Amino acid sequence: MNVNSTQPLEYSTEQNRLNILGFWIFLGCEIMLFATLFTSYFIYENRTGSGPAGAEIFEITPVLIETILLLTSSFTIGLAVNAMRLGRTKAMLGFLAVTLVLGAGFLSVEIYEFIHYYHVGATLQTSAFTGMLLTTLGTHGAHVAFGLFWGLFIFLQIKKQGLTPQTANKSFIFSLYWHFLDVMWIFIFSFIYLKGMM
Amino acid sequence: MEFFERFAIPHPSPMIYASMVAIALVTIAIAVGITYFKKWGYLWSEWLTTTDHKRIGIMYIISALLMLFRGGADAVMMRLQTAVPENAFLDAQHYNEVFTTHGVVMIIFMAMAFIIGLMNFVIPLQIGARDVAFPRLNALSFWLYFAGAMLFNISFVIGGSPDAGWTNYYPLANNEFSPSVGVNYYNWALQISGIGTLMTGINFIVTILKMRAPGMTLMKMPMFVWSGLITNVIIVFAFPVLTIALLMGTFDRQLGTFFFATTDGGMDMMWANLFWIWGHPEVYILILPAFGIYSQIISTFSERNLYGYKSMVASMVLISLLSFLVWLHHFFTMGQGALTNSIFSVTTMAIAVPTGIKIFNWLLTMWKGKIRFTTPMMYSIAFIPLFTIGGVTGVMLGIASADYQYHNTMFLVAHFHNVIIPGVVFAMIAGLIYWWPKMFGFMLNEKIGKWAFWFITVGFCFSFFPMYITGLDGQARRMYTYSESTGFGPLNMLSFFGAGLMAIGFAVLVYNIYYSFRKSPRNIGDDPWNGGRSLEWATHNPVPEYNFAVTPHVISSEALWDQKKRGHQIFRDKIEKIHMPNNTGWPIMVAGLFFVFGFSFIFNIWAGVILSAIAIFGFMGYRSFEKDDGRYISVEEIKETEDKFGGANK
Numbered sequence: 118m119n120v121n122s123t124q125p126l127e128y129s130t131e132q133n134r135l136n137i138l139g140f141w142i143f144l145g146c147e148i149m150l151f152a153t154l155f156t157s158y159f160i161y162e163n164r165t166g167s168g169p170a171g172a173e174i175f176e177i178t179p180v181l182i183e184t185i186l187l188l189t190s191s192f193t194i195g196l197a198v199n200a201m202r203l204g205r206t207k208a209m210l211g212f213l214a215v216t217l218v219l220g221a222g223f224l225s226v227e228i229y230e231f232i233h234y235y236h237v238g239a240t241l242q243t244s245a246f247t248g249m250l251l252t253t254l255g256t257h258g259a260h261v262a263f264g265l266f267w268g269l270f271i272f273l274q275i276k277k278q279g280l281t282p283q284t285a286n287k288s289f290i291f292s293l294y295w296h297f298l299d300v301m302w303i304f305i306f307s308f309i310y311l312k313g314m315m
Numbered sequence: 316m317e318f319f320e321r322f323a324i325p326h327p328s329p330m331i332y333a334s335m336v337a338i339a340l341v342t343i344a345i346a347v348g349i350t351y352f353k354k355w356g357y358l359w360s361e362w363l364t365t366t367d368h369k370r371i372g373i374m375y376i377i378s379a380l381l382m383l384f385r386g387g388a389d390a391v392m393m394r395l396q397t398a399v400p401e402n403a404f405l406d407a408q409h410y411n412e413v414f415t416t417h418g419v420v421m422i423i424f425m426a427m428a429f430i431i432g433l434m435n436f437v438i439p440l441q442i443g444a445r446d447v448a449f450p451r452l453n454a455l456s457f458w459l460y461f462a463g464a465m466l467f468n469i470s471f472v473i474g475g476s477p478d479a480g481w482t483n484y485y486p487l488a489n490n491e492f493s494p495s496v497g498v499n500y501y502n503w504a505l506q507i508s509g510i511g512t513l514m515t516g517i518n519f520i521v522t523i524l525k526m527r528a529p530g531m532t533l534m535k536m537p538m539f540v541w542s543g544l545i546t547n548v549i550i551v552f553a554f555p556v557l558t559i560a561l562l563m564g565t566f567d568r569q570l571g572t573f574f575f576a577t578t579d580g581g582m583d584m585m586w587a588n589l590f591w592i593w594g595h596p597e598v599y600i601l602i603l604p605a606f607g608i609y610s611q612i613i614s615t616f617s618e619r620n621l622y623g624y625k626s627m628v629a630s631m632v633l634i635s636l637l638s639f640l641v642w643l644h645h646f647f648t649m650g651q652g653a654l655t656n657s658i659f660s661v662t663t664m665a666i667a668v669p670t671g672i673k674i675f676n677w678l679l680t681m682w683k684g685k686i687r688f689t690t691p692m693m694y695s696i697a698f699i700p701l702f703t704i705g706g707v708t709g710v711m712l713g714i715a716s717a718d719y720q721y722h723n724t725m726f727l728v729a730h731f732h733n734v735i736i737p738g739v740v741f742a743m744i745a746g747l748i749y750w751w752p753k754m755f756g757f758m759l760n761e762k763i764g765k766w767a768f769w770f771i772t773v774g775f776c777f778s779f780f781p782m783y784i785t786g787l788d789g790q791a792r793r794m795y796t797y798s799e800s801t802g803f804g805p806l807n808m809l810s811f812f813g814a815g816l817m818a819i820g821f822a823v824l825v826y827n828i829y830y831s832f833r834k835s836p837r838n839i840g841d842d843p844w845n846g847g848r849s850l851e852w853a854t855h856n857p858v859p860e861y862n863f864a865v866t867p868h869v870i871s872s873e874a875l876w877d878q879k880k881r882g883h884q885i886f887r888d889k890i891e892k893i894h895m896p897n898n899t900g901w902p903i904m905v906a907g908l909f910f911v912f913g914f915s916f917i918f919n920i921w922a923g924v925i926l927s928a929i930a931i932f933g934f935m936g937y938r939s940f941e942k943d944d945g946r947y948i949s950v951e952e953i954k955e956t957e958d959k960f961g962g963a964n965k
Binding site for chain 1: 448449513516517518520521524525526551552553554555556558559560562563566570571572573574576578579580581582585589592932936939940942
């Protein structure tokens with residue numbers, strides 16, 4: 118395999134470069150996916166039927182905690198990639214672990230939030246609005262949950278194989294994914310929660 | 316026993332029981348045949364686990380042909396049912412199921428598979444690559460498509476077929492009006508094969524952008540590659556919308572949400588909007604590669620460079636943008652108001668402009684060319700006037716006010732078949748015949764091929780032109796019968812006659828494959844059409860697994876033609892060892908798990924859903940630890956293969 122040592126490890130082979138471009142295009146698909154969800158959400162926003170409206174069920178505290186946790190995790194995955202570029206495997210693994218713990222924290226608070234919605238009578242089966250709210254949040258949450266497993270597997274692989282062009286490539290792509298989820302969360306925070314509470 | 320009752324067919328008939336028996340017998344016969352000839356090992360190691368883009372392409376095409384006959388049988392049944400007034404061959408429910416499966420099978424499982432098959436086979440060859448960017452992902456795409464297609468096709472013997480039309484409009488498609496599991500099948504079959512298509516889209520964009528031969532700039536790519544690139548960009552942006560729409564439909568039907576309901580805030584028109592935001596780009600996903608194929612064939616058999624290369628590219632880019640801005644013209648009559656209708660009316664008609672540019676470019680390519688009337692060229696020449704008629708009736712339908720008359724009539728049915736059959740199906744057949752020697756190393760018989768062409772083309776005209784007239788007279792589509800006093804009888808009989816001719820044409824096509832397999836000469840050289848212009852004709856027939864012994868160099872958009880006529884040198888390097896991907900069994904296994912997942916979800920078997928989901932993710936996790944760097948084909952091996960074909964590089 119041709120390894121180009123003038124490039125960062127994650128870009129060092131031809132296949133790695135293809136993988137990264139492919140993943141960027143995949144993120145394009147993901148943007149369309151979330152755009153469809155957001156559009157549907159805006160259309161259903163005021164179609165609450167017999168169920169509650171957003172302002173009646175949103176709680177700022179868990180949402181703020183989730184936001185802080187996820188934004189911080191986006192910062193730490195950036196540090197992890199930075200450590201990887203410096204070739205510091207231990208630091209890289211440390212920051213990756215912190216990222217995953219923060220992600221798990223985010224997910225726990227989100228599960229708490231969903232239980233809260235259930236208790237105040239806002240379920241998938243309440244109205245089109247609550248259904249779409251939970252589908253949009255749930256899709257994001259499912260992405261985070263998938264990311265946790267993905268990150269965990271990358272963690273184990275780096276532990277086993279060290280920083281190779283392959284594992285570096287996987288880590289870098291994972292970081293793109295994680296940043297993307299963060300950006301989506303910023304949209305959710307602004308246009309679902311803040312807009313709903315105004 | 317209660318568990319098994321859900322698999323019963325809600326609306327059985329002797330025909331369905333007969334097809335159950337037929338399916339069982341054919342399956343057993345195939346299994347026994349493979350065992351008898353001891354081909355399981357060959358099948359598994361050479362085909363089912365392959366990552367070779369050529370073999371995946373061929374498997375796509377074989378599946379597409381099978382689906383063509385499934386959908387074709389549906390079509391003949393519909394024409395037979397409406398051939399005479401008040402026919403009792405099918406009842407209303409069966410007719411609903413037949414037109415629904417006809418539409419879905421033909422669009423999703425036939426046409427999509429056919430274009431993706433041809434793109435798989437041809438694009439890496441035309442850009443001078445060894446394979447696609449992600450060969451294993453490519454295999455997974457195919458097997459997911461195949462799992463979805465099989466899931467859809469078992470619906471009529473297990474649990475009942477979908478019956479709400481291929482557009483699956485709500486509230487008709489909700490639990491109240493479609494109580495069988497049919498629409499669940501629709502949701503999951505499309506979802507699973509849609510994921511496969513999405514991955515194909517990503518795969519081909521990266522392949523085309525990153526893996527072109529040295530010297531092949533974007534504006535030197537053959538037109539089919541350009542059409543493939545733009546098609547895949549549309550796939551990437553359109554299919555996620557379908558993913559969400561199908562998810563919302565599944566939630567409505569199986570988890571009790573109200574997205575497309577008429578109560579509790581739901582809005583049934585949301586489905587129509589989401590469906591067509593995907594659905595309209597989808598028809599351009601089908602037609603653009605067809606345009607690419609025609610561009611190649613017309614240029615080859617007119618012995619002229621494609622006229623207006625840049626305007627061809629620009630018009631395709633324009634079509635791809637406009638394709639996302641016209642979805643509402645599918646439901647002008649549903650009350651959006653005059654302003655909205657007018658805007659979409661204008662965008663719809665605007666598409667005629669770039670399409671017209673392309674038509675003139677093809678005509679000007681033929682102008683003063685040395686035209687050879689080969690079978691692929693016959694299809695291409697027939698395409699131009701027939702497609703233009705379809706396009707013009709499309710503009711008629713695009714006039715919002717007039718659409719109130721045409722909407723939901725046979726006029727519409729005539730229109731879209733008039734663009735899809737001469738547009739897409741002719742291109743698929745023409746492309747298949749054109750590239751057949753590249754796939755199998757022999758030519759299809761031209762004489763029999765032309766018989767098939769005339770049957771299909773004349774049959775098409777007889778089938779669909781009468782529908783324009785009955786449609787304008789008010790015959791509604793999707794009606795299983797009509798009374799004699801309407802006077803629709805004779806023209807419908809004519810349609811049935813045309814459908815019969817088309818069926819004969821396709822049978823002749825299949826016979827041609829059999830005949831040519833037995834009789835055609837095998838020593839046909841690299842360029843059997845004797846006029847190939849792009850890189851795929853610079854390698855052998857059938858193409859060796861590594862495609863090109865040495866990497867080709869490209870100077871112009873007509874790489875091979877200019878080698879022949881202007882002395883450009885395509886092959887300059889020495890043979891070196893070639894890196895190839897290994898075969899792998901995991902794509903077919905993961906797709907099998909997806910099949911189990913979809914099937915369980917359709918019937919609300921939650922244990923199956925959870926177990927197969929865990930298995931899918933477990934599989935992915937386990938595989939991520941696997942290291943597979945592929946393998947190398949040695950120089951000696953390449954030289955041996957090349958010698959067999961009569962020497963490398965020539």
